[in-house]
Amino acid sequence: MTVSVGVTGATGRMGGEVLAAAADRDDLSVAFAVSRSPGESVEGVAVEDAADFADLLASNQPDVVVDFTGPASCIEYASACGEAGVAFVTGTTGLSEGGFDALREAASEVPVLYASNFSRGIAALRRAVREAVPALDGYDIELTETHHNAKRDAPSGTALTLLDDIDDVRGESERVHGREGEAPRSEGEVGVHARRAGDIAGEHEVLLAGNHESLSLTHRAGSRGVFAAGALDAAAWLADRDAGWYDFTEVLE
Numbered sequence: 001m002t003v004s005v006g007v008t009g010a011t012g013r014m015g016g017e018v019l020a021a022a023a024d025r026d027d028l029s030v031a032f033a034v035s036r037s038p039g040e041s042v043e044g045v046a047v048e049d050a051a052d053f054a055d056l057l058a059s060n061q062p063d064v065v066v067d068f069t070g071p072a073s074c075i076e077y078a079s080a081c082g083e084a085g086v087a088f089v090t091g092t093t094g095l096s097e098g099g100f101d102a103l104r105e106a107a108s109e110v111p112v113l114y115a116s117n118f119s120r121g122i123a124a125l126r127r128a129v130r131e132a133v134p135a136l137d138g139y140d141i142e143l144t145e146t147h148h149n150a151k152r153d154a155p156s157g158t159a160l161t162l163l164d165d166i167d168d169v170r171g172e173s174e175r176v177h178g179r180e181g182e183a184p185r186s187e188g189e190v191g192v193h194a195r196r197a198g199d200i201a202g203e204h205e206v207l208l209a210g211n212h213e214s215l216s217l218t219h220r221a222g223s224r225g226v227f228a229a230g231a232l233d234a235a236a237w238l239a240d241r242d243a244g245w246y247d248f249t250e251v252l253e
C-alpha cells in the first residue's frame, strides 16, 4: 500500500527536504503541498496556498500530513486534521504548553506523532543520556545546542527533550540559560547554551563532569535529510494507527 502524504511548510527548509526525500521513496506519494507563500513548485510538486488547507484535505484525502512550520500554524493544521480524520506527524518546535494541549486534543480524534527530533542518532543519544546521568551521580551537567542562524526558537526542541530526559532520571533540576557576571554554578543545576551560526543543521552536546573526569555525549546532524527521512518513516508507520498520541521511539522499535 502506498501512503499518501500532505506536506505543509513546503517552501521552508524542512518542507523542501521532506518533498525531496518523498520523491525517493516508493512506499509514499505526495497528495499535495502547501505554504503561505504558494505559487512556486518545490521538487517538482506544485505548492498550493496554506489558506486552502482544509479544502485540500477534503479533496485529496491524504493518509497523513507531515508538518514542519511554526507553532501557530502547526496547531491550526493539527486541528484541521483532527476534524478531517487525517493522521498528523509534526516536528515543529517552540510549541507552548497550550500548543501541546491542542495537539493532544487532535490526538483524541486521529493519530498524532510529535518529535522534537526525527534523527535516529538523537534517539540513541537520549538512551545514552538516560543511562549516563544516573551512572554519574552528582556530576555537573551542561547542555549545548548549535543551529543555523535562521532558527527562531531557543533552546531547541531537542534540548528541551534532553532536559526532560535528565529530569526524568534524576529529578527536576534548575535550568540556567547562559551565564553572565558573577554567576557561580549551584549544585544540581543544568547549564543550557544555545549557539546560532551559519547553516549548521543541528548539534547537541550533553557534558557530564566531576570526579576528575568528563563525558561528552554529542550528536551532529550532517544534513536536514536525516530529519526528513525520520519524519517520513513516522508518517508511513502512523498512517493506519488508531487515534492517539505516539512517540518516534515507537517507530524505531
Ligand SMILES: NC(=O)C1=CN([C@@H]2O[C@H](COP(=O)(O)OP(=O)(O)OC[C@H]3O[C@@H](n4cnc5c(N)ncnc54)[C@H](O)[C@@H]3O)[C@@H](O)[C@H]2O)C=CC1
Residues within 6 Å of the ligand: 008, 009, 010, 011, 012, 013, 014, 015, 035, 036, 037, 050, 068, 069, 070, 072, 073, 090, 091, 092, 093, 094, 115, 116, 117, 118, 119, 157, 224, 227
Ligand atoms: N523535529 C525535527 O526533527 C526538526 C524540527 N524542525 C523544526 O521545524 C520547524 C520548521 O523549520 P524550518 O523548515 O527550518 O523553518 P523555515 O522557516 O525554513 O520553514 C517554515 C515554513 O513554514 C511556513 N510557515 C510558518 N508559519 C506559517 C503559518 N502560520 N502558516 C503557513 N505557513 C507557515 C513558512 O512560510 C515556511 O515555509 C521549526 O520549528 C524547526 O525547529 C526542523 C528540523 C528538524
Ligand SMILES: O=C(O)C1=N[C@H](C(=O)O)C[C@H](O)C1
Residues within 6 Å of the ligand: 093, 116, 117, 147, 148, 151, 155, 156, 157, 158, 159, 201, 202, 203
Ligand atoms: O530548527 C532546526 O533546524 C532544528 N530544530 C529541531 C529542534 O529544535 O530541536 C531539531 C533539529 O535540531 C533541527
